[in-house]
Amino acid sequence: QKEVEQNSGPLSVPEGAIASLNCTYSDRVSQSFFWYRQYSGKSPELIMSIYSNGDKEDGRFTAQLNKASQYVSLLIRDSQPSDSATYLCAAPGSYSSASKIIFGSGTRLSIRP
């Protein structure tokens, strides 16, 4: 059974700084990873997908994937109070194109003004 592990936090970061969220996974052959953001009382929303080793940037967000070390991270530059949320790392449970997603337990991020 594939596992996705995250530090539950809370991670507190001052406004304007870089927030770094980390995730490790147990399945060495996983091909794709996702980062979801979930505000309290709301459903998760997809913010980044990454499929290959290296960095992928989208605005203030950068996802980093290292398949050899089996970790994926999310960097948030110029952190804003609106970034305060729980961030869920996720990976497909299998290789079929409509596989269930395995979620980590989430990291609570708090941006302090």
Next chain:
Amino acid sequence: GAVVSQHPSRVICKSGTSVKIECRSLDFQATTMFWYRQFPKQSLMLMATSNEGSKATYEQGVEKDKFLINHASLTLSTLTVTSAHPEDSSFYICSGQSWGAGTEAFFGQGTRLTVV
């Protein structure tokens, strides 16, 4: 990203009654729908996977006779909580995926169920 619409967003029901939650994919055909439950300050817990036109596959520990899932079309899946009890009070979330569209999941808005 693709849009999944879930209704109702909030529902309060009496113990012993049944509640139906609808999940619709608005701009894609969801060949597979997933139903999750989330208790406060906990992560998502997958309840079941439903494929259009076939019976749902339930995760271990989830009562299939209590949580009825129907996925009769490529755009609609429903979850019915039967004979609801206060311990069923939770946040229920659906997500849809489409064959050939990668493995990303797109979530509905969620339904806050309170059983009194």
